Amino acid sequence: MDMDAVVGLLHATIRLATPLLFAAIGGLYNERAGVINIALEGKMLLGALVAFMVAFSSGSPWLGVVAAAASGMLVALLFAYVTITLGADQIVAAVAINLMMLGFTGVVFRLMKAAISGSLSAPTFPEWAIPGLDRIPLLGPVLFRHLPLVYLAFLLVPLAHFVFYRTTWGLSIRAVGEHPRAADTLGVKVRAVRYLTVLWGGAMAAVGGAVLSIGHNSTFIENMTAGRGFIAFSAIVFGKWTPLGTMLASLLFGFADALQLRIQAGILEPLFRSLGIQEVAYQIPVMLPYVVTLVALFFIGKSHWPAAAAIHYDREEG
Amino acid sequence: MSTQVRAAGMVRMVRWERWLHLLLPVLAILASFLVGSLFLWALGVDPVTAYSALVKGAFGNSRLATTTVLKSIPLIFAGLAVTLAYRGGVFNIGAEGQLYLGALFAVWAGTRLDLPFPGHLLVALALGILGGMIWGAIPGYLKATRDMNEIIVTILMNYIAIFTVSYFVHGPLKEEGWNTQTDAVAETARLPALWAGTRLHYGVVLALLCLVLVYVLLFHTTLGYRIRMVGANIHGARYAGIKTTWIMALAMALSGGLAGLAGAVELLGVQYRLIDNFSPGWGFDAIAVALVGRLNPIGVLIAALFFGALRNGANSMQTAVRVDVVVIYILQGLAIVFLIAGSSVDNRIRRWLDAWQA
Amino acid sequence: MRTRDLLFRLTVLGLLVALLAACAAPAAPAPTGGEAAAPASEEPAEAASGGQAARTLRIALLTSGPINDEGWNQTAYEGLLALQEEGHEIANTENVAQADQLDLIRSYADQGFDVIIGHGFEYGDALTTASQEYPEVKFIQIGGIAANDTNLVSYVFQPGEGGYAAGILAGLMTRSNQIGGVGAVEIPTIAADFNAYTLAARTVNPAIQDVPVAYTGSWVDIPKAKEAAIALIDSGVDVILADGDNANVGAIEAAREAGDVYAIGWTRDQSHLAPGLVLTSVEQRIDNILIAAVNAILDGTIQWGNHVVGFADGAQSLAPFSEVVPEDVAAEVNAVVQALIDGRIVLDDAGNVVKDEYH
Structure with missing residues (x-):
């Protein structure tokens, strides 16, 4: 494998990890506060659509991202109301929201498509090469020639680390996730913390969707997130509920995906030929990222949920 | 207030509570229809026409009504699967993958074995259970031995199952020719129709049988008691000497078996061939069925019939008012949200009543 | 109180942006979604009752994917629209699950549709069953080889x-x-x-x-x-x-x-x-295939059976070359x-x- 191929592989790894990272690092906040959120998928899908629509009609991809974040919050609010205020089961509420978003985005996109004749191509972000740094051999082209959203996603990781472990906010979030009753006694507003973290998670998941529709691509289609929200959710668990771990998990998945596409593109052809393998069914490489994650999970061992994860907190309950 | 009057008041309150318990889900469904109506109206569709088409499509005549039952069969099995695991404190999001594996094993038996009628069918069904059970036992085993979280493992295994099935459908089990589908299962392995002339097959009997079995298992056996104890209070269960991890693994394997049966019965009773996109997401709908059904076998039956009716009626509604098919997902999602919100409200009211009575 | 205040503001902000987003794009198209579609499907029927009633059919299309997929299903839908242009009444259902095929076909047949199209090999079994149940209805399959010799015709593209x-x-x-x-x-x-x-x-x-x-x-x-x-x-x-x-x-x-x-x-x-x-x-000119098939059904010249079609039949063609060629x-x-x-x-x-x- 020559240098260019390595750069290509690693650059693709980061690209593929970015939407997952947004959704996962945002979701990490509400997971740490004890709210399990597999509705990331629906929020990503909505974010992808809203970002595309707003960028398309306003001409500004940044406005698209902001609108996506707001739309993600709106759905998160519904999720939060049903689960935190009413105390409904978090997973089934998420299943419902995913279904609704699949339908809603489909309907709205069709209306938009019916109204606009001609090409449905939204303005996207230009690549920001970081001057100087992008000249470093290998690292430069891999790390410092990306869309602005990519840098943003990776900056959210140290931010999350800082918030969780160096601020009272972070302490409150973790306390709410581990022992809501104790946190409550100490004056932490359990519901408020959960609401806020769910809203933040929703906003970030939607931005992750925006990366798909107006970041690395310039269009939307129905169900284009294709399950990435679930993978982002897995990345949180896999990353043991830490920002750094979540990032590494997202990168591992991105790497496996980038690699399998290159296997299909023929980089292992000489190896296969020397082994006498004529043809590999495409399902095997396509499955690779999921298998790799599962195997990695096996070796990485225990990962403990926040003690109060998925448990509704009600002051009046005994 | 004399005790007598107070007692009478309580009796009245208890009756009222029971009615509320039944009324709330109905109200929730009506509320979801109302919100759905607003949405349909915004799309320029007359909600009354749309919903009457939906109801007519689900129950309009005996053929449509049997189709509604037919559509709810996989949801009953898969809903029971999720219920059983959840009762044991394990969240099985992998019913989708397990039912794919069940269908895969069943189609292998149905197309590759040559046996006489009842035997062939029974072998295919048994293999279907086995396929789902294996796929459910893996996350169960990993949870028990490595403390690996079942939610993420089942999510990942769903993908692996779907691509594995795709591999077999495109490769070893593919029929001759241009179509990416397996051969149709032999007549001897098919579930016979209940009555001649309808598509309703013996799977419905099997579903009801499983429903009773799950009920008896959960509420009338020691194993079921242990499963429920692990689900309700894992620390207490551990303290009581129950091997909690193994109970969880067992619950997960049994759950997988039920989900596998969902796939096998659909395959042997309706579709006969395995194909990519065999399931329209029954495994995920099953989560809603189980929780809307309040993790109770009877509740699962009612919820499965409700979602089956929604699904079947939606087909007619879509052809009658020409509304985009994706609208159905919104209506389905709304129904789930309102039903679970309704059941939360119900719990709260009951708690108030308890407090009042005490 | 500060968190509650912030929560409130965020909510208002979210609502506002959502409203804006909702107004920005879909507000204008909303009327076209429902209203335009309904008269469009009725018009031909009226026109038909005026003059050439016998030549107007009710035609339904079933696709397994969405009709805006830039590919296989969209071409079929465009073919259906071409039939509408010819004066026929059309209807379609998309994202049809494997388990729902037969129910939908029956639903259309019961509503009196004359021609029902299953777009894909996966409709083979359902169309075969339905063609026996509804001998008076004509069935077309694209992309498969399930035809019979009375009322089901199949077209498949010559692979390669x-x-x-x-x-x-x-x-x-x-x-x-x-x-x-x-x-x-x-x-x-x-x-x-x-x-x-x-x-x-x-x-x-x-x-x-x-x-x-x-x-x-x-x-x-x-x-x-x-x-x-x-x-x-x-x-x-x-x-x-x-x-x-x-x-x-x-x-x-x-x-x-x-x-x-x-x-x-x-x-x-x-x-x-x-x-x-x-x-x-x-x-893949599914419009050409469908128009030819429907016209042949009307004329009574249709050859029930499997047809392998390609360039020779006008079923496949190359789009105009780019200027770099x-x-x-x-x-x-x-x-x-x-x-x-x-x-x-x-x-x-x-x-x-x-x-x-x-x-």
Whole structure:
């Protein structure tokens, strides 16, 4: 494998990890506060659509991202109301929201498509090469020639680390996730913390969707997130509920995906030929990222949920 | 207030509570229809026409009504699967993958074995259970031995199952020719129709049988008691000497078996061939069925019939008012949200009543 | 109180933005969604009652995917719209689950539809059953071979023909002598097309060796299709045959971003996705097939049975070439298409060349 191929592989790894990272690092906040959120998928899908629509009609991809974040919050609010205020089961509420978003985005996109004749191509972000740094051999082209959203996603990781472990906010979030009753006694507003973290998670998941529709691509289609929200959710668990771990998990998945596409593109052809393998069914490489994650999970061992994860907190309950 | 009057008041309150318990889900469904109506109206569709088409499509005549039952069969099995695991404190999001594996094993038996009628069918069904059970036992085993979280493992295994099935459908089990589908299962392995002339097959009997079995298992056996104890209070269960991890693994394997049966019965009773996109997401709908059904076998039956009716009626509604098919997902999602919100409200009211009575 | 205050503000902000977003785009189209669709489907019926009542049929189409997929299902829907133009009344259901096929077909038949179209091989069993239950209804299947001799006709594209023409073009246009393909799901007809693509390219350009094809495993995952195309481009490929419906959008976008990589589209003219860089598209003219079939049903000249269709029947065609394709190359590709039509080049069902009197 020559240098260019390595750069290509690693650059693709980061690209593929970015939407997952947004959704996962945002979701990490509400997971740490004890709210399990597999509705990331629906929020990503909505974010992808809203970002595309707003960028398309306003001409500004940044406005698209902001609108996506707001739309993600709106759905998160519904999720939060049903689960935190009413105390409904978090997973089934998420299943419902995913279904609704699949339908809603489909309907709205069709209306938009019916109204606009001609090409449905939204303005996207230009690549920001970081001057100087992008000249470093290998690292430069891999790390410092990306869309602005990519840098943003990776900056959210140290931010999350800082918030969780160096601020009272972070302490409150973790306390709410581990022992809501104790946190409550100490004056932490359990519901408020959960609401806020769910809203933040929703906003970030939607931005992750925006990366798909107006970041690395310039269009939307129905169900284009294709399950990435679930993978982002897995990345949180896999990353043991830490920002750094979540990032590494997202990168591992991105790497496996980038690699399998290159296997299909023929980089292992000489190896296969020397082994006498004529043809590999495409399902095997396509499955690779999921298998790799599962195997990695096996070796990485225990990962403990926040003690109060998925448990509704009600002051009046005994 | 004399005790007598107070007692009478309580009796009245208890009756009222029971009615509320039944009324709330109905109200929730009506509320979801109302919100759905607003949405349909915004799309320029007359909600009354749309919903009457939906109801007519689900129950309009005996053929449509049997189709509604037919559509709810996989949801009953898969809903029971999720219920059983959840009762044991394990969240099985992998019913989708397990039912794919069940269908895969069943189609292998149905197309590759040559046996006489009842035997062939029974072998295919048994293999279907086995396929789902294996796929459910893996996350169960990993949870028990490595403390690996079942939610993420089942999510990942769903993908692996779907691509594995795709591999077999495109490769070893593919029929001759241009179509990416397996051969149709032999007549001897098919579930016979209940009555001649309808598509309703013996799977419905099997579903009801499983429903009773799950009920008896959960509420009338020691194993079921242990499963429920692990689900309700894992620390207490551990303290009581129950091997909690193994109970969880067992619950997960049994759950997988039920989900596998969902796939096998659909395959042997309706579709006969395995194909990519065999399931329209029954495994995920099953989560809603189980929780809307309040993790109770009877509740699962009612919820499965409700979602089956929604699904079947939606087909007619879509052809009658020409509304985009994706609208159905919104209506389905709304129904789930309102039903679970309704059941939360119900719990709260009951708690108030308890407090009042005490 | 501060958190509550913030929560309130965030909520208001969220609501406002959502409102704005809602007003920005869909507000205008909202009326067109419902109202325009309804009269459009009634008009022809009225026109029909005026004059040529006998020639108007009620036609329903079932597709397994969405009708805006830039590919297989969209071409069928456009074919259905073409039938509407002809004066027929139309209806369609999309995203049909395998388990719902027969119910939907019965629902349309019970509503009195005259012709019901199942778009894909996967409708074979359901159409066969329904054609026995409703002998008075006519059934059309596209993409399969399930026909009977009374009321079910099937059309399937000759696998490999489109891929063969695309391969000639790719072989002549590549500068790196490396070509590749992106697909969504490997089904036998697509595999046959990629096989013919490889063989044809090697015929005109012996320097071409392996022709990698990357599949995404999903018909809707545009981002992954784009990454698949980038993986090919990274390995030196400079002509990509995109054969994956919606996935094509991503694959062709990768070519556009690379700037100097060519793409060949599939099922419909996809030149708008990357102007100049889409050399041509292999069009599957489902509109032509449907119009011919429906007219034949009306005339009573329909040949019930399985039909293998291709360039020769006008069922497949090449979209206009991009301006970067030199005239002699375009002429050569057209000559090969003619040779396929004349039977001087014959392919088998796997896309292998069984006869080549042209080269």
